[in-house]
Amino acid sequence: MKAKNCLIFGGSGQIGSNLIRKLTKNNIRVTVVTRNIHQKGLKIKTQANAGYINIVEANIFDEKKIQELFSNSDMCINLIGILYESKKGNTFNNIHNIFPTLLAKLSKKYNLRHFIHISALGLNEAIDSQYAISKLNGEKNILHNFSKTTILRPSVVFSSSDNFTTQFMTLLSRLPIFPLYYSGKTKFAPIHCSDLTDVIYHVLRNNINSQIIECVGPEVLTFKEILEILLESIDKKRLLIPVPLPIARLSAKFFQLFSKPLLTEDQLKLLKYDNIKSGKYKSNVDIGLPSKLFLRDEVKKYSYMWKEAGQFSTEKYRKDDG
Numbered sequence: 001m002k003a004k005n006c007l008i009f010g011g012s013g014q015i016g017s018n019l020i021r022k023l024t025k026n027n028i029r030v031t032v033v034t035r036n037i038h039q040k041g042l043k044i045k046t047q048a049n050a051g052y053i054n055i056v057e058a059n060i061f062d063e064k065k066i067q068e069l070f071s072n073s074d075m076c077i078n079l080i081g082i083l084y085e086s087k088k089g090n091t092f093n094n095i096h097n098i099f100p101t102l103l104a105k106l107s108k109k110y111n112l113r114h115f116i117h118i119s120a121l122g123l124n125e126a127i128d129s130q131y132a133i134s135k136l137n138g139e140k141n142i143l144h145n146f147s148k149t150t151i152l153r154p155s156v157v158f159s160s161s162d163n164f165t166t167q168f169m170t171l172l173s174r175l176p177i178f179p180l181y182y183s184g185k186t187k188f189a190p191i192h193c194s195d196l197t198d199v200i201y202h203v204l205r206n207n208i209n210s211q212i213i214e215c216v217g218p219e220v221l222t223f224k225e226i227l228e229i230l231l232e233s234i235d236k237k238r239l240l241i242p243v244p245l246p247i248a249r250l251s252a253k254f255f256q257l258f259s260k261p262l263l264t265e266d267q268l269k270l271l272k273y274d275n276i277k278s279g280k281y282k283s284n285v286d287i288g289l290p291s292k293l294f295l296r297d298e299v300k301k302y303s304y305m306w307k308e309a310g311q312f313s314t315e316k317y318r319k320d321d322g
Contacts, residue, residue, distance in 0.1 A: 010079030012040040024048035075114040092134035104145040122275040154215040159193035160302040169306040179243040184224030187274040189216035192293035233303035
């Protein structure tokens with residue numbers, strides 16, 4: 001069978017690395033676009049056999065250079081997204097709306113067989129969040145410009161290389177108390193990275209054009225329950241204390257001053273809204289691909305690095321020793 005060619009934007013992150021391996025193992029050639037090949041090129045190269053991966057350095061808004069890549073592609077996947085804005089042009093509108101709209105237009109121009117765009121759950125109700133507004137505007141413009149689009153809306157994505165469980169385990173291992181915003185009642189349906197990339201491959205292989213698919217894990221957990229699972233995994237006991245909203249807002253104002261904010265005012269607004277299936281769209285379950293991996297089971301496989309003895313923690317050492 002002739003290998004298909006897939007163009008990926010955002011291929012160096014946790015989803016991209018897993019996806020590249022999955023696609024190339026299934027006879028799909030991948031071209032990964034990165035803005036800094038010297039920093040990320042070596043890592044990307046290790047994700048596939050030679051001949052199945054090509055790495056191109058480009059500014060994502062360099063339309064001329066990007067357009068050349070579309071002429072040799074059958075499909076395109078956009079994994080790029082940001083959680084906070086910076087002063088280097090990485091605004092929500094640029095990244096979540098203008099850029100994916102450009103990709104949709106190019107997908108139509110070059111008659112690609114598919115365009116997959118990764119968005120997020122919990123957007124429709126979060127009308128006071130600039131992040132959510134930019135995501136929704138991007139989705140609207142993408143669907144308007146290219147009918148062969150599938151937008152995937154995952155809940156929080158986790159794995160050993162995420163910025164979710166790993167960051168929280170770092171904080172929980174260092175802080176004696178931890179704040180619960182909105183009393184920790186916000187609901188999530190965490191999906192493991194490999195379950196999500198299974199969905200992406202399933203959509204490509206079966207040429208599914210369902211426009212919007214909500215991607216969720218096998219369980220619904222509150223924010224407090226997630227923290228309790230992480231604490232259990234690293235053998236820590238911490239006070240989880242509900243924080244009044246005025247104090248939460250003040251802390252967000254402070255944290256967003258950091259170069260890599262722990263929390264921003266916009267993220268605090270998002271935490272008001274559940275991050276679970278809305279029931280308005282098809283889900284990964286509806287297209288025949290329910291998630292298999294549970295948060296507690298998977299986190300245990302890498303949480304030892306946040307325990308007192310690290311890789312030599314008693315439980316892991318005994319397991320590895322047989």
